Amino acid sequence: MKALQRACLAALGALALAAQAGPCDGWPAWQDFRQHFIPDGGRVLDRGSDGQPTTSEGQSYALFFALVANDRPAFDKLLQWTRDNLAAGDLSARLPAWQWGKRPDGKWDVMDDNSASDSDLWIAYSLLEAGRLWREPRYTALGKLLALRILREEVMDLPGLGPTLLPGRYGFTKSELTRLNPSYLPPQLVARMAHALPGSGWAVLRGTSQRMLLESAPAGFAPDWIAYRKGFAADDASKASGSYNAIRVYLWAGMLAPDAPGRAALLGKLKPMALQVAKTGLPPEMVDTRSGKVQGSGPIGFSMALLPFLQAQGEQAALQTQLLRIEAMPLSERPDAYYDHVLTLFGQGWQQGRYQFKANGEVKPAWEGACAAS
16 A cells, blocks of 8 residues: 555656646647647648548647647647638638548548537637737637637527537437537636627527536436437437547536636536546446446546546545556557547646636636746
């Protein structure tokens, strides 16, 4: 037991040293990610998928990480590539396509022009925050335009629920049944949109989003997908499982500001996941969200994603176990695991104090007030 305690303390010590890194150092983990996954400076490669395609998800996350790192040159390159290749040259006029890559005819172009609302939300959010932190009005204006377009094209008024964010522009509603994805709704981002665009409809979305997050997890575990027909029900296609999509729900919840509205209710609802990890020492790869039955062990990225959540839940022993796992299984052993690397930048970046969120949804990067804006 003493040996385990010493190992845990050593892991926490290493984490503390990492957290003490200067806020103006450019965030080395981001620099590594950029060099490996964004070799040309503007397009994020999903190296773990055949053909190394690019998704609007990858572009949106990278924009946020570039902002946290105070890396405006990378931000501008990412934004330009996204605009030119996913939005036909104009993000103010259309939502970006979600997938780009090598088509069957050999041409590199959009492979599916449907949108992905979570990516659109992250892009709009990063633009708003870049405009505020870097004092660039054009970013702010573009972020607001994109946020308003999301309301027009990706929100539907569902009976008994109200205005709700759909996963994309089309393809998620059939007859009276609608498929929804709880991980597409980080409460911080919805709060920021409501604050930036009062009276626009985003304030109402805060309420419906919170309801979805709470009511879609009957046993305290978030699902990858949920069906809605005048009430929430298990999604037939995903068979009520919670796995690679749902892990982000715990991540977003863990990163909420202590005084954020709805935080206590959300953490209380999702407490069973924290208890499960505390019991076994590992995050499950899959959960039956109806019964709470778990299967398998999640990849190292799941441990990364749960760092803020376990800290918010006060599960210190489980948190220390994840830190030991992270130290024992470095991501250098999985260099092309795009999603694990993304979850690492989110979870470990927050844990190390690279950024935090305010109650109104604004991001506070470590560099703000400590070094010159890029």
